[in-house]
Amino acid sequence: MSTELVIKDLRISVGEKPIIKGLNLTVKQGEIHALMGPNGSGKSTLANALMGHPFYSVDSGEVTFGGVDVLELEPNERARLGLFLAFQYPTAIPGVSMANFLRMAVSAVRTENSNGSETTELIPMRAFRRELREKMKQLGVDESFARRYLNEGFSGGEKKRAEVLQLAMLEPKIAILDETDSGLDIDAVRIVGESLNQLIGPDLGVLIITHYPRLLTYIRPQFVHILLDGRIVESGGWELAELLEKKGYDPIREKYGISPEVLADDDVEDPLSALRR
Amino acid sequence: MTQHMTQPETETVDIGVSSDYKYGFHDDIKPVFKSRKGLDTEIINQMCDVKGEPDWMRQYRLKAYEIFKQKPDVNWGGDLSGLDFDDIYYYVKASDRTERSWDDVPDDIKRTFDRLGIPEAERKFLAGVGAQYDSEVVYHSLQEELDKVGVIFVDTDTALREYPDLMKEYFGTLIPSADNKFAALNSAIWSGGSFIYVPPGVKVDYPLQAYFRINTENMGQFERTLIIVDEGAEVNYVEGCTAPSYSSASLHSAVVEIVCKKGSRVRYTTIQNWANNVYNLVTKRAFAYEDAHMEWIDGNLGSKLTMKYPSVYMMEPGARGEILSIAFASKGQHQDAGAKVIHCAPHTTSRITSKSISKDGGRSSYRGEVRVMKGAKGCKSTVQCDALILDEKSRSDTYPVIQIDENDVNIGHEARVSKIGEEQLFYLMSRGLSEDEASAMIVNGFIEPLVKELPMEYAVEMNRLIQLQMEGSVG
Numbered sequence: 001m002s003t004e005l006v007i008k009d010l011r012i013s014v015g016e017k018p019i020i021k022g023l024n025l026t027v028k029q030g031e032i033h034a035l036m037g038p039n040g041s042g043k044s045t046l047a048n049a050l051m052g053h054p055f056y057s058v059d060s061g062e063v064t065f066g067g068v069d070v071l072e073l074e075p076n077e078r079a080r081l082g083l084f085l086a087f088q089y090p091t092a093i094p095g096v097s098m099a100n101f102l103r104m105a106v107s108a109v110r111t112e113n114s115n116g117s118e119t120t121e122l123i124p125m126r127a128f129r130r131e132l133r134e135k136m137k138q139l140g141v142d143e144s145f146a147r148r149y150l151n152e153g154f155s156g157g158e159k160k161r162a163e164v165l166q167l168a169m170l171e172p173k174i175a176i177l178d179e180t181d182s183g184l185d186i187d188a189v190r191i192v193g194e195s196l197n198q199l200i201g202p203d204l205g206v207l208i209i210t211h212y213p214r215l216l217t218y219i220r221p222q223f224v225h226i227l228l229d230g231r232i233v234e235s236g237g238w239e240l241a242e243l244l245e246k247k248g249y250d251p252i253r254e255k256y257g258i259s260p261e262v263l264a265d266d267d268v269e270d271p272l273s274a275l276r277r
Numbered sequence: 278m279t280q281h282m283t284q285p286e287t288e289t290v291d292i293g294v295s296s297d298y299k300y301g302f303h304d305d306i307k308p309v310f311k312s313r314k315g316l317d318t319e320i321i322n323q324m325c326d327v328k329g330e331p332d333w334m335r336q337y338r339l340k341a342y343e344i345f346k347q348k349p350d351v352n353w354g355g356d357l358s359g360l361d362f363d364d365i366y367y368y369v370k371a372s373d374r375t376e377r378s379w380d381d382v383p384d385d386i387k388r389t390f391d392r393l394g395i396p397e398a399e400r401k402f403l404a405g406v407g408a409q410y411d412s413e414v415v416y417h418s419l420q421e422e423l424d425k426v427g428v429i430f431v432d433t434d435t436a437l438r439e440y441p442d443l444m445k446e447y448f449g450t451l452i453p454s455a456d457n458k459f460a461a462l463n464s465a466i467w468s469g470g471s472f473i474y475v476p477p478g479v480k481v482d483y484p485l486q487a488y489f490r491i492n493t494e495n496m497g498q499f500e501r502t503l504i505i506v507d508e509g510a511e512v513n514y515v516e517g518c519t520a521p522s523y524s525s526a527s528l529h530s531a532v533v534e535i536v537c538k539k540g541s542r543v544r545y546t547t548i549q550n551w552a553n554n555v556y557n558l559v560t561k562r563a564f565a566y567e568d569a570h571m572e573w574i575d576g577n578l579g580s581k582l583t584m585k586y587p588s589v590y591m592m593e594p595g596a597r598g599e600i601l602s603i604a605f606a607s608k609g610q611h612q613d614a615g616a617k618v619i620h621c622a623p624h625t626t627s628r629i630t631s632k633s634i635s636k637d638g639g640r641s642s643y644r645g646e647v648r649v650m651k652g653a654k655g656c657k658s659t660v661q662c663d664a665l666i667l668d669e670k671s672r673s674d675t676y677p678v679i680q681i682d683e684n685d686v687n688i689g690h691e692a693r694v695s696k697i698g699e700e701q702l703f704y705l706m707s708r709g710l711s712e713d714e715a716s717a718m719i720v721n722g723f724i725e726p727l728v729k730e731l732p733m734e735y736a737v738e739m740n741r742l743i744q745l746q747m748e749g750s751v752g
Contacts, residue, residue, distance in 0.1 A: 051703075051707050052703075052706075052707070053703050054699065054703070055699070074706060074711075074712070075703060075706035075707045076706040076707070076708075076709050076710055076711050076712075076715075078707075079706070079707055079708055079709040080709055084707075085707050087704065087707075090704065091698070091700045091701050091703075091704040093701055093704070093705065093718070093719060093722050094722050094723070094725075095721065095722030095723055095724070095725030095726060096718055096719070096721070096722035096725070101705075101708075101718065104710060104714065104718065105705075105708035105709050105710060108708070108709030108710055108711075108714070109708075109709040149722070150722075166708065170708065170709070
């Protein structure tokens with residue numbers, strides 16, 4: 001049975017400021033959705049809140065994953081259910097090798113009783129190494145990645161490829177990709193897009209959150225949604241993405257009477273920047 | 278000279294912890310000889326009689342005892358008010374003779390080693406191990422190869438009997454009794470410890486190891502180690518400590534002296550995991566002569582209070598001193614650890630790397646000294662101190678002293694304090710790790726640059742100990 005991520009009338013604030021103002025969306029395993037919106041529309045807030053970032057408080061609404069209410073769950077419990085977030089700004093963890101980290105993470109999410117308890121048993125080293133090597137080969141990732149410290153000194157493109165490698169290893173049911181194309185040159189977008197395409201299939205549901213449609217030329221979504229001022233204002237197919245490519249967000253802003261000044265609020269788009277080095 | 282102080286992140290995480298000591302058991306071993314509590318000349322004389330020591334050592338001890346009495350109490354570093362010198366057994370002998378083979382080691386002592394979980398794989402090293410039980414080495418089997426190449430590896434009491442010339446020549450020459458109050462105490466009442474001599478050009482290609490334990494309530498342990506590495510020789514010595522926990526305070530006060538002659542390479546590794554009622558007050562010093570490299574790797578996880586600053590005196594051109602220090606201070610612990618490098622000759626180089634972690638109200642301090650003597654031109658020294666503080670109750674301080682009496686030098690000092698970032702925790706938790714697992718992973722990553730320098734089995738043990746500390750579930 002396919003698993004669904006169901007978001008109902010979700011409202012999220014950062015401090016006193018409402019950011020997500022009643023959002024509804026359902027993503028099923030095997031479906032590809034694109035959630036597009038300009039800076040400040042609340043995209044990253046939504047992505048982080050769905051994964052359980054403690055910075056964001058959910059005011060009201062409902063999020064279920066496979067019928068389970070996830071809003072009360074810790075991020076690791078959500079991961080164990082099969083939810084994944086590819087970060088816009090992956091954090092560096094100095095001294096922790098990619099291989100050690102992935103072995104721990106894979107062991108954690110593949111535990112039989114996904115109840116959020118401690119990871120007691122690591123998957124056997126030999127089997128893990130084999131699997132990691134295969135996935136790295138499949139995604140065209142250099143084997144030296146395994147020995148490098150997690151995201152430390154990675155270029156923008158390497159960070160995003162590392163996120164895709166983690167996605168491949170953790171085999172989630174639903175993956176949220178937060179601005180996976182941001183900060184990449186056109187070649188890097190192509191490499192990441194092609195890697196992602198390798199992973200697309202009936203067992204994976206994808207929610208691509210993006211500002212620009214360029215990643216979507218590699219992974220073509222069946223559903224496109226436009227996020228403006230904390231709400232999904234339009235939903236449709238590929239033609240919506242094409243419209244944005246041609247005309248930008250202004251016609252939609254005009255249609256819904258939302259002024260761009262309000263939206264160009266950098267603090268809202270990336271409220272976590274202060275916490276980051 | 279550069280100095281940076283940054284505080285990149287401000288969030289804190291509260292991680293539950295229990296500070297119960299993991300190896301908090303004690304076996305019922307009957308000491309063969311045990312002095313009464315407290316210290317006086319009668320006890321020192323009694324000890325010399327029991328051990329049958331030569332008169333020069335008796336006089337050395339009695340003189341050191343006078344110095345100990347005259348020295349004022351130590352009033353810096355950590356809080357020593359809980360330490361009562363009159364409430365300590367100064368000499369306990371657990372077994373009558375020094376064992377030569379593993380089969381001869383008494384069963385209850387073997388059982389204690391078993392319960393310490395010394396892995397089977399390490400047994401192969403036992404031929405090269407001097408395992409200190411109570412105040413005396415009870416097991417000391419020397420591998421034949423060591424004999425063949427002329428390497429001496431015995432407990433220091435044996436060295437006093439069998440190698441009196443070497444002992445007389447070097448004993449107390451690096452750390453005289455008057456160096457500090459605890460060195461004086463050790464000089465008065467020392468017992469056990471390791472004595473190593475490596476002849477010119479001999480390279481010992483596996484680590485010589487020793488295990489240390491304290492097992493009599495209120496007893497002090499005052500081992501004395503002397504290592505002499507002759508010209509062009511190499512040796513790697515490893516000591517790991519683990520002690521049963523008792524309700525009243527214990528004192529561990531060792532003295533370690535190392536002579537690194539021309540062109541030698543010496544590495545001395547310590548993983549200290551004393552029970553958290555132990556005062557661990559240790560003086561460690563090495564002299565490095567022409568082109569010699571001396572390296573201290575010093576990991577402090579246990580004890581109530583540790584005050585330890587391994588030092589390297591670079592005596593001749595080309596000498597190099599390196600100190601890697603790891604300190605982990607949890608509830609009720611103060612790790613006052615650090616390093617000293619003294620450039621006495623031109624063109625000498627040194628590096629100090631310190632990593633400390635404080636959690637659950639623990640306090641870790643870096644106390645270090647870089648000194649360049651007049652005329653020591655062209656010296657280079659770098660110091661890097663990283664501190665990780667895991668919660669708001671915990672504390673970290675740095676006390677660097679830099680004294681330069683020469684212009685033509687290159688000295689760098691860098692200190693950084695950080696806290697576990699909420700972003701790092703969230704990132705790891707989003708991949709399925711629990712909060713404790715994520716914290717432990719970040720801490721292990723923090724000390725990884727030092728842990729990778731440890732022998733494999735110690736690296737594994739180190740990671741495991743940190744995991745246990747972080748999970749807060751020990752026992």
